[in-house]
Amino acid sequence: MFRNDYIGTDPYITCMPSLRHHRLGPNDQFLVLSSDGLYQYLSNQEVVSQVELFMANNPDGDPAQHLIEELLLRAAKKAGMDFYELLDIPQGDRRKYHDDVSVMVISLEGRRIWRWRSSVGQDVHT
Numbered sequence: 001m002f003r004n005d006y007i008g009t010d011p012y013i014t015c016m017p018s019l020r021h022h023r024l025g026p027n028d029q030f031l032v033l034s035s036d037g038l039y040q041y042l043s044n045q046e047v048v049s050q051v052e053l054f055m056a057n058n059p060d061g062d063p064a065q066h067l068i069e070e071l072l073l074r075a076a077k078k079a080g081m082d083f084y085e086l087l088d089i090p091q092g093d094r095r096k097y098h099d100d101v102s103v104m105v106i107s108l109e110g111r112r113i114w115r116w117r118s119s120v121g122q123d124v125h126t
Helices: 036-040 044-057 063-078 083-087
Strands: 031-035 101-107 111-117 122-125
Touching: 031 036, 031 044, 031 063, 036 044, 036 063, 036 101, 044 063, 044 122, 063 101, 063 111
Parallel strands: none
Antiparallel strands: 031 101, 101 111, 111 122
16 A cells, blocks of 8 residues: 655745746647646646646636546555545545645636645645
């Protein structure tokens, strides 16, 4: 069974952001802002591919929610359980399987902003 055994040492959060500069081009469709917990289970390219495919197949759907659900599916699979078993784990104990995650997908085509946060034991759409 997968467990995140890293507890770390303080400071747990730093004020040093991870930044990457990119000049927008005509093919850029969206921007994904997220906490590092998303990348515990998905690579940068997987995030882009997931959002592109989701938006193409579900133009009225929520790609931020989709990314959270994909992360939870992968965390559950890695732990040898199904999606709903992972969601049933009590608050606090779920941190052993995945980090808190916040995701925001911003359409660069002027359509929408989608935000989702998956806290340990709680999933919140804002």
